[in-house]
Structure formats: structure tokens, C-alpha cells
Amino acid sequence: MTEMTFVRPEFRVRIDREACIKCGRCVHQCGWNVYHLDADDRPMPDHSKCAACHRCVTFCPADAITIEKNPLAYKESDSMSSGLRKAIWRQAETGGVLLTGMGTDKPYLRIFDHLLLDACQVTNPSIDPLREPMELRTFLGRKPDSIEVGYGNGDGGPPKLLTELDPQLMLETPIVFGGMSFGSVSLNVHRALAMAAKASGTFMNTGEGGLHADLEPYQDNIIVQCASGRFGVHADYLQAGAAVEIKIGQGAKPGIGGHLPGEKIDEQVSTTRMIPQGTDALSPAPHHDIYSIEDLRQLIYAIKEATGYKPVSVKIACVHNVAAIASGVVRAGADIVYLDGFKGGTGAAPTIIRDHVGIPIEIAIAVVDQRLRDEGIRNRASIVAAGGIRSSADIVKAIALGADACGVGTALLVAMGCHVCQKCHTGCCSWGITTQRPELTRRLDPEWGAERVSNLIRAWSHEIAEVLGAVGVNAIESLRGSRERLRALGLDQTTMDIIGVKQAGVGH
Amino acid sequence: MSARGLNRFGEADRRSAGRPYGGLPAPGSRSSDLVPRPEYTAEAEERILGGCGLMGVCDESGGRMSGELALRSMSSMHDRGNGLGGGFAGYGIYPDFPYAFCFHMLFNDDVGKDDTEYYLARHFVILHHEPIPSKSVRGIEDEPILWRYFLEISDERLAETQLSAEDYVVHSVMDINNHIKGAFVASSGRNMGAFKGVGFPEEIGEFYRLDEYRGWTWTGHGRFPTNTPGWWGGAHPFCLLDYSIVHNGEISSYGINQRYLEMFGYKCSMRTDTEVVTYLFDLLLRRHGLSVEIACKALASPFWKDIDLMEKEDRQLYTALRAVYGPALLNGPFAVVLGMGEGMVALSDRIKLRPLAAARKGTTVYVASEESAIREICPKPDLTWMPRAGEPVIARLEDGVNLATSAAYDAVA
Ligand code: SF4
Ligand code: SF4
Numbered sequence: 001m002t003e004m005t006f007v008r009p010e011f012r013v014r015i016d017r018e019a020c021i022k023c024g025r026c027v028h029q030c031g032w033n034v035y036h037l038d039a040d041d042r043p044m045p046d047h048s049k050c051a052a053c054h055r056c057v058t059f060c061p062a063d064a065i066t067i068e069k070n071p072l073a074y075k076e077s078d079s080m081s082s083g084l085r086k087a088i089w090r091q092a093e094t095g096g097v098l099l100t101g102m103g104t105d106k107p108y109l110r111i112f113d114h115l116l117l118d119a120c121q122v123t124n125p126s127i128d129p130l131r132e133p134m135e136l137r138t139f140l141g142r143k144p145d146s147i148e149v150g151y152g153n154g155d156g157g158p159p160k161l162l163t164e165l166d167p168q169l170m171l172e173t174p175i176v177f178g179g180m181s182f183g184s185v186s187l188n189v190h191r192a193l194a195m196a197a198k199a200s201g202t203f204m205n206t207g208e209g210g211l212h213a214d215l216e217p218y219q220d221n222i223i224v225q226c227a228s229g230r231f232g233v234h235a236d237y238l239q240a241g242a243a244v245e246i247k248i249g250q251g252a253k254p255g256i257g258g259h260l261p262g263e264k265i266d267e268q269v270s271t272t273r274m275i276p277q278g279t280d281a282l283s284p285a286p287h288h289d290i291y292s293i294e295d296l297r298q299l300i301y302a303i304k305e306a307t308g309y310k311p312v313s314v315k316i317a318c319v320h321n322v323a324a325i326a327s328g329v330v331r332a333g334a335d336i337v338y339l340d341g342f343k344g345g346t347g348a349a350p351t352i353i354r355d356h357v358g359i360p361i362e363i364a365i366a367v368v369d370q371r372l373r374d375e376g377i378r379n380r381a382s383i384v385a386a387g388g389i390r391s392s393a394d395i396v397k398a399i400a401l402g403a404d405a406c407g408v409g410t411a412l413l414v415a416m417g418c419h420v421c422q423k424c425h426t427g428c429c430s431w432g433i434t435t436q437r438p439e440l441t442r443r444l445d446p447e448w449g450a451e452r453v454s455n456l457i458r459a460w461s462h463e464i465a466e467v468l469g470a471v472g473v474n475a476i477e478s479l480r481g482s483r484e485r486l487r488a489l490g491l492d493q494t495t496m497d498i499i500g501v502k503q504a505g506v507g508h
Numbered sequence: 509m510s511a512r513g514l515n516r517f518g519e520a521d522r523r524s525a526g527r528p529y530g531g532l533p534a535p536g537s538r539s540s541d542l543v544p545r546p547e548y549t550a551e552a553e554e555r556i557l558g559g560c561g562l563m564g565v566c567d568e569s570g571g572r573m574s575g576e577l578a579l580r581s582m583s584s585m586h587d588r589g590n591g592l593g594g595g596f597a598g599y600g601i602y603p604d605f606p607y608a609f610c611f612h613m614l615f616n617d618d619v620g621k622d623d624t625e626y627y628l629a630r631h632f633v634i635l636h637h638e639p640i641p642s643k644s645v646r647g648i649e650d651e652p653i654l655w656r657y658f659l660e661i662s663d664e665r666l667a668e669t670q671l672s673a674e675d676y677v678v679h680s681v682m683d684i685n686n687h688i689k690g691a692f693v694a695s696s697g698r699n700m701g702a703f704k705g706v707g708f709p710e711e712i713g714e715f716y717r718l719d720e721y722r723g724w725t726w727t728g729h730g731r732f733p734t735n736t737p738g739w740w741g742g743a744h745p746f747c748l749l750d751y752s753i754v755h756n757g758e759i760s761s762y763g764i765n766q767r768y769l770e771m772f773g774y775k776c777s778m779r780t781d782t783e784v785v786t787y788l789f790d791l792l793l794r795r796h797g798l799s800v801e802i803a804c805k806a807l808a809s810p811f812w813k814d815i816d817l818m819e820k821e822d823r824q825l826y827t828a829l830r831a832v833y834g835p836a837l838l839n840g841p842f843a844v845v846l847g848m849g850e851g852m853v854a855l856s857d858r859i860k861l862r863p864l865a866a867a868r869k870g871t872t873v874y875v876a877s878e879e880s881a882i883r884e885i886c887p888k889p890d891l892t893w894m895p896r897a898g899e900p901v902i903a904r905l906e907d908g909v910n911l912a913t914s915a916a917y918d919a920v921a
Contacts (some may be wrong), residue, residue, distance in 0.1 A: 032767050124758035124840050125861055132859055133811050139831040146796035149825065159802055161825040170829060196735070373771050472760035472841075474859065475809075477834030484763030508762075508779070 011052050012068045013045035017076050019064035026056035026065060027383065029380050031430035031440055032423070046202040051421040055430035072077035074393060075286040086303065087351075094206065098351040101424030101434065103252060103388065104344045106355050111491065112394045116504055118485040120472035127469040134465035135475040138405050140243075140382040141311045142335045143166035157248035167311055169243055171221075171235035171405055172201025173461040174476055178340075178409030179225045179315065180249065181207030183260050183269045183281060184347030184424070185413075185434055187214065187442035192416060192449030194218035199450065200457040205407075208247060208258065208283060211237055223313065228257055229283030231273035235306055243310050243336070244303050246296070248287070249317030251344030251361070251387030253353045258283035260347070263447075264427045264436045297332035304333070311335040318342060318364035318387065319357075323371035330372060330381040338407060339364045344387025347412040347434055348425030361388045362401060369402025369481060396467045399498060403483040415456040416449040484508065509603040545558025559586025560732050560744070560756040561709075563876040564845035565885070566725040566852035570909030571871070572600055575703075575718030577885050578726035583710035584884040585877060588756075589730025591647070593743035594712040597752035597847045598723035599910070602699050604620035608635050608658040609677050612694040612701045613651035614740050620690030625770075627688060632659040633850075640703075645715040648707045652692075652740050656701065674749055674794060681748060683776055692741040698849065698912035704729075704743035712743075712828035724909060727847045729754035731781055746782040750849035750913070751789050755782040756877060757862045760840030768835035785844055788836050800853050800902055806833040808858045845875055849913035852903040859899035867892040873903035 013034060026043050027035040034050050035043045057065045087098060120126040127134075139169040148162040169176075177197055182190050190204075190212060197204040198221045205223045206215075210232015215222060224241035226233050238244055249255065260269075260281035270277040290296050300312050313336035314329045316322065325383060326337045341361025346354060365385045372378040385398040386407030395406045414420060417431040424434035432443035468474060471485050479485060487504040488496045496503060563581045565689035567573060578596050594822055602610055611628070615621040628634055639731040646665035661673050669676060681693045695759045700723075703716040709730040713719075745752040759765060759781040772795070774787040785807075792803040807831050809845040815826045830837075841861030846853040854875035865879040867889035875884040879892060896900050905913075 046568035074622060120760065124760055127859070135812050137812050143832045146798075147828050149798060149802050151799075158821075159799070160821055161828050163828065165831065236716050373767060376771050378771060420891060472758075473837060473839035475834070475837055477830075478761035478764060478837055480764055481767050481835065482761060482763030483765075 005046075005048075005093060007086050007093075008072055009047035009050065009070055011050045012047050012070050013050050013056075014066045014068055015038060015043060015045065016062075016064040016066075017042070019062045021062050023061060023422075024060065025059055028054045031055065031427075031428040031435065031437075036267075042249040051423045053133075053419045053421040053423070053430050054268040055419075061302075062284060084340045099348055099425050100351045100354055100422055101348055101426075102344060102420055102422040103345045104355045105422065108343070108360070109158050110388075111360055111495070112388075114398050114488055114490045115362075115397045115501065116487045116489055117396065117400070117467060117470065117471065118487070119470040122476055126472050127474050129462075129465040132469070132474055134468050136171075136173045136461055136464060136468075137169040138170065138171040138476060140313075140336050140384065140404060142166045142381060143168075143379040145379060167309065169203060169336075170201075171203070173457060173464070174399060175200075175457055175460065176202055176223070176346075176384060176405055176407050177204040177225075178407040179205035179207035180347070180409055180413075181209030181225075181231075181260075182212055182272055183207075183209040183231075183264055184434070186432060186436060186444065187212055187268060188441055188444040188446045189413070189416065189433055189449065190215060191446035192444065192453060193412065195220060195446060195450035196453035196457065197221040199454045202457070203242060205245060206241070209260075209269065209281075211240055211271045212268065212433055216240065225315075226299075227241065227283055228285070228287045229281060231275060231281060231283070234274075238303060238306050239308075241310070243313055244307060245315055245317045245336075246287075246299060246303070246312040246334075247339065248296075249315065249319075249340065250288070250346060251317045251340030251342050251358055252346035253349040254287060254317030254319050254342070254358045256350070256353055257285040258348075261427065266436045277340070289404075293328045293332050296329065300333040306433075313338050313384070315340060317344075318359045318361060320359060322359065322364045326368040326383075327371050327375055327377070330377055336384055337368065338384045338386060339368060339403075340407075341385070341387030344423075345462045347414075348387075353501040361398065363495070363498060365398055365401045365403045366501075370500065391466075392463035395460065396464055396479070396485065399476065399480050400482055400486050401501075402483070404480065409421060411456065412453050415452045416444060437500040523547065533861075547640065558564040560754075561585035561730045561877045561881070562728065562744075562754040562756050562843065563843055563874075563881050564725070564727040564754070564847065564852050564854055565872060565874050566599075566847075566903035566905070568851065568873045568903055569906055570600070570724045572632075572724050574722040575601075575713065575726060578728040579710055579713030579718050581881045581885045582713070582728040582730055582874060583708075583742060585730060586708060586710070586879045588706055588732060588877060589595075589787055590732045591708045591711075592706060592731060593704070594707055594709030594714060594733030595731075595745055595754070596709070596716070596718060596726060596728045596744040597695065597700060597702045597745040597747065598718070599700040599722050599725035599750075599755070599847055599849070601701060601721045602658070602724040605635060605658040606699050608660055609698055610701055611657045611659060611681075611696050612640060612703075612747075613653075613655045613657065614692045614694050616690030617653070617657065620688060621653055621655065623688045624684055624691040628657055629658065631661075631665065631676075632657075633662055634658070635660055640701075641717050641720070642715050643717055645707075647711045648705065651705060651715070661821050664853075675748055678790070678844060686775060686777055688699060694741065695745075695747035695752065695775045697747060699745075699750070699910065700750060700752065700847070702745050702747045702752055704745065705740040706743065724905065725847050725850065725852050725903075726879075727752060727754045727852070729756075742778070742780065743747075744782055745847065746780065747787050748790055749794070750847075751786055751793075752847040753782050753786045753789070753844055755785055755842060756843045757781070757842030757844075757857070757903065758840050759838055759842060761837060762840075764835050776898035781842070785838065785842075785846075788838070789846055792833075792836065798849075801900065802829065804853065804855050804898070804900035805829060806836055806858045807838045808855055808900075809833075809837055811858070843877065849910050851905045854895065854901040856895060856897055856899075858898040859889045864895055864901075865892065866895050866901045873901065875901055 193204040208227030227247040314334040315338035342358025381402040385403035429435040635658040843862040843864040867874040
């Protein structure tokens with residue numbers, strides 16, 4: 001402990017001294033400098049620095065380390081909880097805004113966990129996904145209301161498509177990778193995600209930090225992002241991806257910009273972002289050329305012109321008026337609306353914003369899908385739902401509520417070792433994920449990471465196929481928006497009305 | 509889509525106005541609040557599930573067959589139904605009014621009938637109307653008032669509403685079905701009609717005296733609902749304009765099909781799969797102008813693994829078809845027979861979870877749930893086959909057989 005603080009450590013690091021072989025590995029593995037070796041080469045922990053990221057636990061050859069919750073008792077108060085007391089002490093010490101990483105850890109109602117899926121019995125047979133094809137292929141992009149088919153040269157030859165479709169993103173499974181910038185995550189993470197996207201037949205998203213030259217071979221599986229800071233945005237960058245995403249907002253921090261601390265801006269990040277090394281990378285809260293929906297329209301079409309009309313996705317945070325905003329975004333010309341729910345992850349955000357601003361993705365999907373249908377423009381844009389998608393079950397439910405596909409971020413990092421310790425903003429990630437320190441970033445082998453992520457996507461895809469079979473359909477489009485196949489358990493009537501789902505026990 | 513409180517012609521919603529005529533007193537009307545009457549949506553609270561038997565026959569040369577044929581074919585599949593619904597559609601049965609839209613109406617009582625007649629008189633020219641002939645049959649009871657109206661639309665009305673005659677009829681059907689209590693349009697096409705009710709199909713056929721009609725296309729249906737609504741309108745075929753659908757199976761994609769149709773202004777208030785299938789055909793064939801073959805490929809699409817192996821042009825076509833019409837894909841077990849002005853189409857789902865057999869003799873095409881039902885009326889077909897999953901069987905009337913569809917074609921061209 002360096003300075004006097006009231007904030008006692010959250011965890012206690014226990015070392016089994018008999019088991020410890022004094023190899024010193026924990027000292028090297030820890031990104032937070034928890035350990036130092038004493039004169040007898042015994043590792044001595046500084047509990048206050050521990051983030052419970054389990055890096056040392058995983059790599060200790062003697063299985064000698066365990067991390068415990070600090071059992072220190074606080075006088076109970078439901079209203080002034082120990083967490084709040086600690087927050088106040090911390091702010092009394094520093095006078096600063098509390099920062100955090102990852103998605104909110106507050107126990108808000110998780111609507112996904114109150115939705116149950118249907119299955120077939122007798123009157124309609126379920127389909128065995130091991131015997132019959134189960135189709136998850138999904139197209140993101142603007143679709144016409146109808147298509148025109150001609151026959152030969154009007155002389156009754158074979159049928160031929162006359163309507164030219166806008167370019168679509170073809171996904172082999174209804175999952176895309178959420179935007180995570182190089183800078184907030186390491187280049188090896190980007191490499192792993194690009195490889196995994198290619199292997200899984202889907203797309204990774206650069207986030208707002210530009211595209212490193214190493215990723216060029218994966219262009220066809222990359223969506224490039226253009227955010228308010230315009231880091232790394234140039235004509236070639238826009239053309240490099242299969243699609244461009246304009247990031248208006250992020251679910252974890254709606255209404256505010258981004259802040260990448262100077263410590264994370266090394267040479268590579270600086271080149272890719274086109275900013276000086278070591279300076280903080282600040283993305284403004286709004287795009288300073290978008291102050292209205294007309295401005296957004298201009299940017300969308302400027303990008304379309306610059307890219308030869310590639311699909312443009314617009315990422316918005318789910319806020320109270322999300323349905324009307326999404327409708328405006330679609331009318332402004334977006335081909336994809338990327339909805340980011342308030343439980344979405346972040347590399348760094350003020351805790352107050354992360355934990356208190358926005359609305360859940362489940363509700364956002366439902367109201368946006370319904371609004372676009374009411375306005376007859378649902379086919380003009382695809383809906384990607386993100387921000388709080390934790391499992392294949394969430395994906396299936398999101399799709400049944402009306403999403404075309406889901407965006408996942410945190411889960412991919414977890415697949416590569418992240419333990420959701422929520423300290424990404426420190427740049428010290430022991431797992432080499434949200435850090436630029438070379439001794440840490442080299443811990444993540446991109447090929448290993450790609451394999452883990454691909455495995456996860458494959459496993460989830462199999463699980464989605466299982467559900468399709470159980471509900472008796474063999475194509476994902478037959479479940480998409482089919483809220484009839486969902487029932488609610490333990491939701492209030494208003495919520496059920498808003499998401500268009502009936503109470504469990506109500507038949508068809 | 510029409511604004512709230514307005515009907516599909518932009519007139520005030522009669523219900524929201526508290527009266528069935530947007531405030532206008534109906535001639536000889538009684539207060540419709542006096543007697544609580546079962547509504548058109550009487551079945552709508554629960555979606556109707558169940559298995560069924562079906563048949564269809566079409567003579568492409570336009571030779572007209574007695575309705576007795578369809579009745580006999582259905583009676584051989586007695587056990588596929590449970591007596592809770594049977595019905596038939598016949599085409600070419602009204603040669604005296606080949607161009608008129610014929611509304612087959614089911615009324616719960618005189619009030620529904622009066623209300624409907626007021627509506628029809630206001631929106632159409634009624635060329636002729638009469639009771640639908642029937643005879644009493646053991647097992648058939650509680651029949652509604654059955655009446656048919658041969659209708660034309662005045663040019664002024666069409667000019668006023670800026671609608672095609674077909675759209676005009678669709679709007680009227682939706683108006684009557686959704687807004688007039690105790691009235692249900694069983695069919696609304698030209699030179700065709702639906703004959704349906706609660707009972708076994710052979711009883712229903714006898715009740716409606718089907719043997720007195722002659723038509724070039726017939727479809728039939730016996731129903732096995734897993735609940736017991738006992739409502740005549742709920743029996744098959746379900747009809748809109750010249751389309752009639754008999755259907756065996758359950759559409760597992762109902763939820764999204766219905767929401768997709770809503771986007772195009774269809775109200776699926778009956779909550780039956782059959783209604784959804786009918787509207788999808790109407791949307792794809794009539795409003796989007798797709799051919800029967802292509803529409804069937806949208807509704808029961810080929811698998812991606814097969815599309816990926818196609819030649820470039822086909823691949824583009826089928827990829828676009830699936831990308832654009834994904835929400836229209838009918839998923840789950842079904843076999844349907846679509847009767848239409850131009851002929852007849854039978855289609856099963858993409859992995860054929862419901863039976864469908866087909867046969868041809870000369871210019872006549874037969875389809876049925878069981879081959880025996882075909883052999884019952886055509887003992888020695890030239891050819892019989894089991895259509896593959898998602899492969900439509902199409903019977904196309906020769907040009908000039910159906911004056912209504914050729915005339916409509918001319919008007920468009
Ligand atoms: S890694 Fe384990 S065995 Fe090695 S020094 Fe640390 S606690 Fe001891
Ligand atoms: S990425 Fe690293 S720092 Fe962030 S939560 Fe995961 S393990 Fe912790």
C-alpha cells in the first residue's frame with residue numbers, strides 16, 4: 001500500500017506456502033504488479049492491486065494460488081452499500097470521475113432470462129438438425145420490397161433475375177463481431193478476430209482505431225468503422241472493408257465520446273490511428289459534422305460514393321427514443337442499423353454512464369423492429385443487435401424478437417482468456433487483450449485466439465441449429481421476428497406488450 | 509396502410525364510430541348491440557392446429573367436371589378429418605356471370621346480412637344475388653345464412669379510389685370480415701366459389717348439392733382440428749379473390765409470415781395458417797407479379813447447399829429470392845393446393861413433412877394427400893408420381909378457358 005486509503009482491497013491473494021516452488025512465474029504473469037519476491041524468493045502479494053483476473057492462478061505450476069473475496073465485514077446498509085461507500089472514498093481521495101471497463105455489473109432485470117422458447121410436439125414435427133440441413137445463412141443489407149423475374153428475352157426462356165440487389169453482407173451464421181478498436185485491444189486480438197471472422201464466414205469490426213496494414217488479407221471479412229474521432233479514416237481505409245460502419249454511439253456509454261489514454265498509444269497504434277505517439281486519443285461525444293439526421297444522411301452518402309456503394313451500417317446506442325432514431329437512420333440511407341444495448345462492453349467508460357444510461361437491447365430490438373414494420377421499411381435495413389448478448393440462447397431470442405443478426409464482443413474476448421475483471425481501462429490486462437505493453441500483448445497468439453473464437457462461433461451455431469430443429473423450422477429466417485415462438489415468464493404486462501411477447505401458458 | 513379509425517377506403521371505421529356505417533343509419537337496421545353475436549374472429553383466440561386430407565383436380569383444357577367428383581375423392585379420405593370442417597372450391601361454376609366477383613357469404617343472422625348488403629350496395633353494383641342452394645343432411649346443423657352476390661365495380665368507384673378492381677375487392681373483403689359483425693366472406697373470386705362448413709367433407713358436399721355444379725377445377729378438404737371451434741368460416745378452403753387454399757399442416761413460421769404480411773397491409777385476424785398462405789400467394793403472384801414457379805420457390809425455397817451448386821444466373825436468382833423473401837418462407841410441415849383463375853398448384857414443404865401424391869390423365873391433373881383418393885376418381889391415370897419436397901405441381905388452363913382471367917390480362921396489357 002502506497003498511500004493512505006479507506007478503500008480496503010476487494011480480494012485477498014492466498015498462497016499455499018507449502019506448495020509454492022518459488023518459481024516467480026506469478027510475478028511475471030501479473031499485469032497489475034501484485035507480486036514481488038521477498039529476500040527468500042517468496043512471492044509477496046499486494047492485495048489492493050489484485051483484479052481477480054486469474055492470470056497467476058492459471059499459470060502457477062504448483063496450483064498454489066487462490067484468490068478470495070475480502071471477507072472484511074461492513075456494517076450492513078442496503079441503501080448505503082459498501083460499494084457506494086468505497087466509491088465515495090475513492091472520489092474523496094481523487095476528485096475524479098470513476099472509470100471502469102466491460103459492461104455494467106449492476107443487477108438490472110435481464111429480459112433474455114425471462115424469455116422461453118417454444119418447441120414442437122405432435123401436430124408439427126420437430127426437425128433433427130443432425131439429419132436435415134439447418135440454415136443459418138443471413139444477409140445484411142437493404143432489400144427491395146419485391147424482385148422482378150424475367151424469362152429469357154421475354155420469350156419464355158429460363159427465369160432470370162432482373163432486379164439488381166444492393167450489395168449484401170453474407171454471414172454463414174447470424175453473428176458478427178462487435179467493433180473493438182486497435183488501441184483499446186491489442187493488434188494480436190485484431191489479428192485473431194480477423195482470422196476467426198474469415199474462418200467462421202462472418203465479419204470482424206475494426207472499431208474506431210483504423211485498420212492495421214497486417215489485416216489487409218482479411219479485408220473481405222472486415223467492417224471498417226468511422227467514429228467521431230475519425231482515427232485512421234482515409235479513402236483507402238473506407239474502401240478496404242466489406243462495409244463501413246458509422247458509429248454514432250456505444251451502448252455502454254451513450255452520449256459520450258471515447259478516451260484512449262496516451263499510455264496505450266504506442267508506435268503501431270499511432271501509425272494506424274494517424275495521431276502522435278503518447279497523446280490521449282479523444283473521440284468527441286458527437287460527430288462534429290453530424291448535428292442532425294440530414295447531416296447523417298450526407299455522411300452515409302459520402303461514404304457510399306467513396307466506396308462504390310458498399311453497405312453502410314450505423315451504430316447507435318439504445319436510448320429511450322431508439323425506435324424513432326432508428327427509423328430516421330434507415331430513412332437517411334443506412335443499410336444496417338446496429339443497436340447497442342446498455343449492457344454492452346467498453347474499453348473504458350465513466351461508471352456513472354455505463355451503469356445508468358440507456359435501455360436494454362431486448363426492448364430496443366422489439367420496438368425498432370416493430371416501428372420499421374409499421375412504417376413499411378423493415379426490409380430497407382437489417383437490424384444487428386448487440387450490447388448484452390452473452391450466449392447462443394440470447395442470440396436466438398434476439399432474432400425471434402426481430403434482429404437479423406447479433407453482434408458480440410465481450411464473449412469473444414472471454415473466449416481468448418478475458419476473465420471479465422473490468423480493468424480494461426488500465427491498459428495492464430494480464431491476458432494481453434486490452435493492453436499495448438509488448439510483454440503482455442505477445443501472450444496472445446493470434447492463431448490460438450482465432451481457433452478459440454472460431455470454436456465458440458461454431459458451438460453457438462450448432463446450438464442455434466438445435467433450437468431451430470426444436471421449433472420445427474430449418475432456416476433462421478423462419479424464426480426471425482417470430483415472437484410467437486417466445487413466451488415470457490416473470491415479466492410485467494407492460495414489458496410484454498412492448499416486446500410483443502405473450503405470457504407463458506398462453507397458447508398460440 | 510390505413511390510418512387508425514379509417515377503413516381501407518379511408519372512410520371512418522364503423523366500429524370506432526360506434527355504428528356500423530360511420531354514423532349513417534342503416535336502412536331497416538336494428539341496434540347491433542341488442543343480441544351478442546358470435547363474431548368473424550370467433551376462432552381467432554387460439555390458432556388452429558391440426559392435420560387434414562386434401563385433393564385437387566384440374567382439366568387444363570377447360571372440360572368441366574361435376575362437383576360430385578371432388579366429393580367422392582374426399583370421402584375416400586374420411587379418416588383424415590374428424591368432422592369438424594370440410595369444404596370445396598369450384599372454378600368455372602358460374603358461366604352465366606363469368607366476369608362478376610362472386611361473394612359467397614356466411615351470415616350469423618339477418619343483422620349481419622343487412623349490414624353486409626348495405627355495404628355491398630354502397631360499394632358495388634349487385635348484378636344478382638340469391639341463397640346458396642343447400643339441402644338438409646344428417647350431421648349438418650347450425651348452418652349460417654348462406655347467400656351469394658354477383659358483383660361489379662363501377663368505373664367511378666375505381667377512379668375515385670385509384671385502386672385496381674382486385675385491390676378494391678381485397679379491401680372490401682377485409683372490411684366486411686373485420687368490421688361487420690356476424691358476416692364472413694367465404695370466397696370473392698370470379699366464376700368460382702367456396703362451399704364449406706362444419707362436418708365431414710362428403711356431408712358438406714351433399715349439403716351444398718355439389719353434384720349440381722360443373723367446374724374445370726375443384727379442390728377439397730377434410731379437417732382435423734385439434735380444438736373444437738365449430739365455426740363454418742374456419743373450414744377450408746380459405747379464399748381471397750380467385751385464390752383458394754386447402755391446406756394440410758402447420759406453419760411453424762406463422763409468427764414471422766404474419767408480421768411480414770402486415771407490412772403489406774394484410775390483416776391476419778383469423779389466425780389460421782391457411783389465411784397466411786392465401787395472403788402470401790396473393791402478395792407474390794398478384795401484387796409482386798411473380799410467376800407461380802418462382803412464388804413456390806420463395807415459399808418452399810431450395811436449400812443453400814443446392815443453390816451454391818447452381819450456375820451463376822440461377823444462383824443469383826435464388827439467392828435474391830431467399831434474401832428478399834426470407835420472411836415469406838413457409839416453414840414447417842405442409843401440403844397445400846392453391847386453386848386460381850389460371851389453374852391449380854399443389855406444393856409441399858421443403859422437406860415434405862406432409863403427404864402429396866399427383867397424377868395425370870390426358871389434360872387432367874390430379875393431386876391428393878393419398879393416391880387412393882386420386883384412383884377413386886381416376887382409376888387408370890396415365891402417370892402417377894410423388895412430387896418432391898418443395899417441387900410444385902402446376903396445372904395451367906389453356907388460354908381462353910377462363911374469360912375472367914384472360915379479360916383481366918387484357919385490361920392490364
Ligand atoms: S507462480 Fe505459484 S509456484 Fe510460482 S512463485 Fe507464484 S505462487 Fe509460487
Ligand atoms: S480484457 Fe483483460 S482487463 Fe479487460 S476484463 Fe478482460 S481480463 Fe480484465
